[in-house]
Amino acid sequence: MHLQEGLVARFGQTEWADFCFAADPTMADFHFMVDCRLQRCILYALGTAETFVNSKPAARQDLIDGDRVRAGQTEFLVRLEGAMAGAEGGLRPLYKDAVATAAAAMTVSALCGYLKLGNRAPEIAKTASSLADFCSGLAASGDYMQAFQTRAFTLGKRAAVAWGCHEVGTIYAGQMEAAQANAWRVAGAWVQSPDQAGCRRAEAAAIQADRGGPGGWLAMATFWCGESLAPATSPEPVPPEMTLFSRAVAGALMLSVRHGDVDDGTDQAALRFQAFMRDADALESGELVLFESERGAER
Numbered sequence: 001m002h003l004q005e006g007l008v009a010r011f012g013q014t015e016w017a018d019f020c021f022a023a024d025p026t027m028a029d030f031h032f033m034v035d036c037r038l039q040r041c042i043l044y045a046l047g048t049a050e051t052f053v054n055s056k057p058a059a060r061q062d063l064i065d066g067d068r069v070r071a072g073q074t075e076f077l078v079r080l081e082g083a084m085a086g087a088e089g090g091l092r093p094l095y096k097d098a099v100a101t102a103a104a105a106m107t108v109s110a111l112c113g114y115l116k117l118g119n120r121a122p123e124i125a126k127t128a129s130s131l132a133d134f135c136s137g138l139a140a141s142g143d144y145m146q147a148f149q150t151r152a153f154t155l156g157k158r159a160a161v162a163w164g165c166h167e168v169g170t171i172y173a174g175q176m177e178a179a180q181a182n183a184w185r186v187a188g189a190w191v192q193s194p195d196q197a198g199c200r201r202a203e204a205a206a207i208q209a210d211r212g213g214p215g216g217w218l219a220m221a222t223f224w225c226g227e228s229l230a231p232a233t234s235p236e237p238v239p240p241e242m243t244l245f246s247r248a249v250a251g252a253l254m255l256s257v258r259h260g261d262v263d264d265g266t267d268q269a270a271l272r273f274q275a276f277m278r279d280a281d282a283l284e285s286g287e288l289v290l291f292e293s294e295r296g297a298e299r
Contacts, residue, residue, distance in 0.1 A: 007036040010046065011071060027072030034063070041080060042285070043069065057129050060281075099242065100156030108134045115153060115243055117146045132277075139273050144257055147273070148250035149243075151280050157225040157245055161218060162191045162290040163283055164249040167276050168214045171256040176215055179208045183215035187222045191291050199226030214255045221248035 009018035014029035021027050028049035035042045041063045045051040052070040053061045063069070067078040103111060112125035112134070120141050128134035131154060138147035152160035165188045168176075176184060186205040190198035202222035209216030223229075224244040228237035257272045282288035 007034065007041075009034055011076075012046070013072075021072075021074050024072045024074045027074060031071040032069070040285075041078075059130070060132065061130070097156040097158060100154060100159070103154040103156075111150065111154070115146075115150060115246070117150070119143055119146070121146055132281075135277065139270070144269065144273055145250050145254050148253040148257075148276070149246045151277065152249040152253075153243060153246035155280060155284060158191060158194055158291065159283055160246060160249045161187055161221050161225065163276075163280055164218050164221065164252045165191060166279060166283075166288075166290055167256050168218060168252055171259050171272070172214060176213075179205075179210075180213045180215035183209040183213070183219035185215075187215070187218035190222045190225075194225070196227050199223050200232055202226075212251075214252045214259075217248045217252035217255070221245045221252070224248060 010030050010033045011017055011019045011021070011027075012030040012032075013022055013024060013027040014020065015022070017030055028047050030046045031049055032046055032051045033044045035044065043051065043053060043058060043061045043063050045059045049072070050057050052058065053063070054068055055070075063078050063080070065078060065080040069076040069078060106114060108128045108131060109122070109125045111131075112121050117125075120143065121138060124137040124141065125134055128137055131150070135147040135151055138144070138150070152163065155163060165184060168184055169188075172184075174181075183202070183205040186198075186202050190202055199222055202219040203226075206216050206219035206223060209219060211220055222245075224240045227239065228234070229240050230236060230238040253276060257269050257276065261268050279288055283290060
């Protein structure tokens with residue numbers, strides 16, 4: 001299977017598929033699709049028939065050179081050509097930082113252990129086939145907080161704060177009190193131009209917001225994306241623990257997912273969780289653009 005930048009194609013048994021494999025009776029009419037745009041290649045399973053990538057079921061999977069895809073009885077060896085040939089799976093370079101790179105290299109169980117997730121998370125991680133499956137399993141158990149933390153960590157620092165700012169701004173829509181709104185704006189400003197000075201401004205804004213609330217948590221996340229927890233005048237930096245920012249982003253998202261919840265028979269939190277996760281996926285893929293990569297160096 002030779003994949004080139006710009007290719008969007010469906011594979012299946014029907015003649016209406018872009019690539020038809022009529023000789024395989026076990027393949028669905030439209031079994032899977034590949035989308036090779038934005039210098040990455042994503043496989044999407046179509047319908048109920050399972051698609052396997054490297055012998056594991058996959059509903060949505062970034063493909064890299066050398067992957068093996070099986071649909072029905074047909075197996076494909078992935079070969080990436082052109083600009084994608086040197087690209088890594090996972091996040092686009094636009095959003096990938098050192099944290100996201102490290103997360104992409106971990107198995108779900110390893111990620112669960114690194115984040116020190118508790119409750120049922122280790123058990124769910126053992127059977128999860130993908131990051132999305134793991135986060136969905138956490139949500140199904142009622143553990144939105146750890147699902148948000150996991151997704152925030154895998155996005156990386158800048159993209160995670162951008163994600164949090166986007167959701168908080170959408171849900172609260174001008175309803176935050178002054179200190180919270182200011183903290184939210186300071187976090188958003190850092191997303192657009194990430195530097196250490198912005199992290200220090202976020203620290204001050206978080207203190208004014210009592211280090212909590214939707215804006216306050218995002219300001220804390222921004223501060224924890226910085227180089228040091230020590231005072232600016234300290235000669236010795238104290239680097240923040242690597243996972244702190246993801247917990248703070250998750251705190252802001254948890255407040256947002258429950259904000260204004262009413263007893264009308266609908267599970268508003270579940271619907272918002274799904275919407276937030278779709279936004280995270282869109283941010284990761286480049287469909288949702290919340291900042292310009294040219295402005296500020298990503299850490």
